[in-house]
Amino acid sequence: MNVSLILIILLVGAFATFLAGDKLASKVALFFGLAAAGASIVLLNHYNLGENIGFINQWITQPNISFALKADGLSMAMLLLTTVLTPIIIFSSFGNDYKNSKSFYALILFMSFAMAGTFLASDGLLYYIFWELSLIPIYFIALIWGNGDVEERKKAVVKFFIYTLAGSLFMLVAFVYMYQKAGSLLLEDLYKLNLTATEQLWMFLAFFLAYAIKIPLIPFHTWQANVYQKAPTVGTMLLSGIMLKMGLYSVIRWQLPLAPLAAKEYMYIFIGLGIAGVIYGSIVALKQKDLKKLLAYSSLAHVGLIAAGTYTLTLDGLRGAVLQMIAHGFVVVGLFYAAEIIFRRYETRAIAEMGGIRSQSPKFTSMFLILVLASVALPTTFNFIGEFTVLYSLSQINIWFAILGGTTIILGAYYMLKMFQHAMLGETNTKSFADVTINEGITLVLIIGVLFFFGMYPKPITDLITPSLEEILTQINRIN
Template sequence: MLTLILILLPIAAGIVTLMAGERMARQLALVGSLAALGAAVAVWLQFDPAAGTQFAYKYAWIRSLGINFAGGIDGISLILVLLTTFLTPLIMLSAFRHDYRKPGSFYSLILFMEAALIGVFTATDAFLFYLFFEAALIPVYFLAAVWGGENRLKVTLKFFIYTIFGSLFMLVALVYLYYQTPGTHTSDITAFYNLNLSAGQQGFIFWAFFIAFAIKMPLFPFHTWQPDTYTESPTPATMLLSGIMLKMGVYGLIRLLLPIVPLGMQNWGMLAMILSIIGIIYGSIIAIQQNDMKRLIAYSSFAHVGLMAAGVFSTSLNGLQGALIQMLAHGINVIGLFYISDLIYSRTKTRYLDQLGGISQTSPHLSVYFMILLLGSVALPLTNGFVGEFLLLSGVFEFNGKLAAIAGLTIILGSVYMLRLFQKSMFGPKGKLVEGFHDLTAGERAVLLPLIIMVFWIGIYPNTFLKLTEPAVNQLLQIVTN
């Protein structure tokens, strides 16, 4: 029942927040998100990595069709549930600096999205997975469309069309798989793992899933919605999109695509790997050229997710473990970087690097926090990004050494655009807009300090999280290779 409680807590908190009015909306939303974090920690403390799926629930949903409202948590699910519940309260706190109109609606949408994301990561029924996958789109659409920038309507419409288009491919694939199950049809995901599909059938399913998940992450060439949406959305929505929502696509590759269509992977995995690596290089080169801080971080996120996907398509233990730990690390780093860009914008009213400079002269604490998050993002040893990138590149090398050499350029290119971001904003002569820039407040440190702790925790003690996922990953690889 704990899994169901994890989903219901944010929904209940969202409803209460929506009804509470403007005065108490922020406090109630924060309490609701902290309650969900507490439930996730309770699951973590009771979780046995070797025991498979735990804390399961199952209720008849559409009984005549064998479709159930069912979920549970294994090691792969748990790492993403912990990420979601850890980041959501910090996103709430980061939003407290702004007086968003209709705060009840604003904060309740964040909570509803949290519930949908947890639902995606814990669903064991394919159609329930699809329901939550689509439900997560609705809150972020309204967050961007109502509280976004000047071009928000155009940008959010593009985002909505892209993601709905991709999801239709997944729905077609799920319906097809449902009718391939023998006897009384079922939509249980594990039943799909045991289907004996031909190479042609698996090729069709592979591309249907790939397009759906590649758009959500996004991967090259399905990425054109991402930079504009990240830039125009209010910063909390951008944090949700980059820190958690893109992980749904990587999770979908791991949970559905790999074990259901192993022959499809054999036939088309190389092409998917090449597209992922193109995205790494392409996104990094464009990030180097950006003048807008928020847009630069958006392209860096695009490059990072390409490496995660490449690790998944390597179908190796190192690649999959690297993808999972990197999802955790990337979520932490990118949330912190977007928050710092928002802090700088709120003080200077600009995000353009050529108008900044010299911030470190009056804000030493901000500079230190910024540098730590940046070093985690560029995979400095003993930071969270190093563990994931090392495992990912190791997995890609097992798949193909030449591709690994190209993918490895992410280390150099990532350092270039991130250090350029830091140098242009923190060092040099003070820009006119930086006059009067003040250091971090206590509330701003409360958001950044937990992120900094996690940067070092994952970097120094990665086994805390790798041991959670390894049994589930090994079990998945047995399905893929058999």
């Protein structure tokens, strides 16, 4: 048994969902999503027992390309994030009606397949193929089932697609160059390259363009807010909960170990870009009147802090970044789902048109408050573990990085609690707000359960990812 099983389940599930027809599509998609999550947990158990669950097979002879999947603690953690969130996201959509739902749910599973492949691939070309494949389903999900004016939606989605594709081409050029040097694109072979400082700088920048757009980091973030707003909530969840983690994960797996000299030389610049994203995202979020846009800029601030942690090149920074990636995945999916629940009742995302929800739905208000507090890193929630560890790593580099990075907590608490007051505690909206349904309640409780459990006991994830991160740091520090 190896990790290729997960990809097979998700890919077969995508085709089975499409063939099942519109009436059964959602249930078939949920079944395969749960099957992939279950298989991931089984594979994790095999990995913990010391079994080799990776996969490698010669794919193309000339050039020398392998279908190689790496299964270490880091990739397993990101695989679990993908396969656990996928069925939750599918289940959260059951309160909506979608035209041509067989295509809609098939695209969700296909996107999950591509994202899982990106986290597992250990051959450069295979990794690039999965990276680009993930763009196709989200393009159609946002374009066909998105919100608002059709022309504005097309403009936002096309900009996202072209922008991301263009950035990725620089990464492809970097892979072609390294193949000429190594004669292979296997990660372990690329790690053995002894590139000059100049070569490493160009490789570093080529990867940075692809990752900075995907994450996104300022000033490469201009696509994000509009696409998050125009995409259906399921698409926004996939983008914010999983897809942006592809860029952050890739910084750790590919960029830093392949160009360690450049990473060390320009560390302060790239930490500074991450911190700038924290401050910029928080300030812009303060001014937002649309709930989805506010959450989009809040996400920009949080991922800026994660990126800053990765560029510290310390174990604490990398470990805190990965913990925060996983925590952010769950909390941002929960927050966007809460926004969708409000939209289902009020048919608006304008914060000023909400209000009085607490008096009509105390259960939903309580769960929404928990998600808001988790977002601002309240102790005992999962976000606190990751953010505290990242801020600690930043303080080891420069105390001012930690102080400035900490603004995400201060400003985040202000704009999130202000939003909560307007939406939940303000004057009652003229429309009634029905209490959460069983499906909605189950989804929110699952997410909150994960946030509290790992907020109190992060050891399983920490133990899983630490050995892999130590190996990556060894690779980064091989050249002093």
